[in-house]
Amino acid sequence: MSLAPKFQGQKLAAANLHPTPHTLELYLDYVCPFCAKIFNTFYTAVKPIIDEKYSDKLQVIFRQHVQPWHPSSTLVHEAGVAVLKVAPEKFWEFSEALFRRQKEYFDENVVNETRNDTYKRLAALAATVGIDEKKVFDLLFISSEGGERLNRGNGVTNDLKLIIKANRVVGVHVSPTVFFNGIEEKSISSSFTAAQWEEWLGNNVV
Structure with missing residues (x-):
């Protein structure tokens, strides 16, 4: 599936504008342990392999996938969208930071704080990878003074x-679900080791 220009930060090495014959899409939820x-x-062990051997053959897209049975899933993905707006080149780096601290956003760790308080923590997390904290929070913030215009969402709702x-x-x-060239690739699982990834790439990205 094609990627809208506003979401180009979801593409690994998004600065590379050359077309590639293959596309790998990772459908991931920030609060899913798998x-x-x-x-x-992928990010620590497989990305270097792709950079070295397959950069001209394979594009990789991180597809944000909200799992609504975890209410905080919406909030963390809103933060991801805010990063795409503020600093798209930092999207993968922010995602790494968020996955590393994902337990802080599990149901039990957000249930007693307000939505805007969760947004504050997410904006502060974005700042740890060099993203403007205020710009991220301003996109996420929900005002309690909506007047007649209630339920409008925030600055990332439409995206x-x-x-x-x-x-x-x-x-x-x-989640996770992986697509390869537009078709679900069920052979790839969360338990894939770096060696299994390297073997799969060698057999499929030709």
Whole structure:
């Protein structure tokens, strides 16, 4: 599936504008432990392999995938969208930081704080990777003084709707889910080791 220009930060090495024959899409939820596992292996051990051997053959896209049975999933993905707006080149780095601290945003760790307080923590997390904290928080903030215009969302609501709509079009339900060239690649799981990834790349990215 194509990627809208506003979401180009979801593409690994987004500065590379050359077309590639293959596309790998990772549908990941920031508060899913299995997504953290696959992301950490991919980002630390597989990305260097792709950079070295497959940069002209494979593009990789991080597809944000909200899991609504965890209410905080919406909030953390809103933060991801805010980063795409403020500093798209930092999206993958921010995602690494968020996955590393994902337990801080599990249900039990957000249930007693306000939504804006969670946003404050997420904006502060963005600052740890060099992103403007205020700009991120301003996009996420929900005012309690809406007057007659209630339920408007925040500065990223419309973009998040597009992301969710795109995922629904292709029928993605669980996370993580991996697509290769537009077709679900069920052989790849969260338990894939770096060696298994390298073997899979060698067999498929030709």
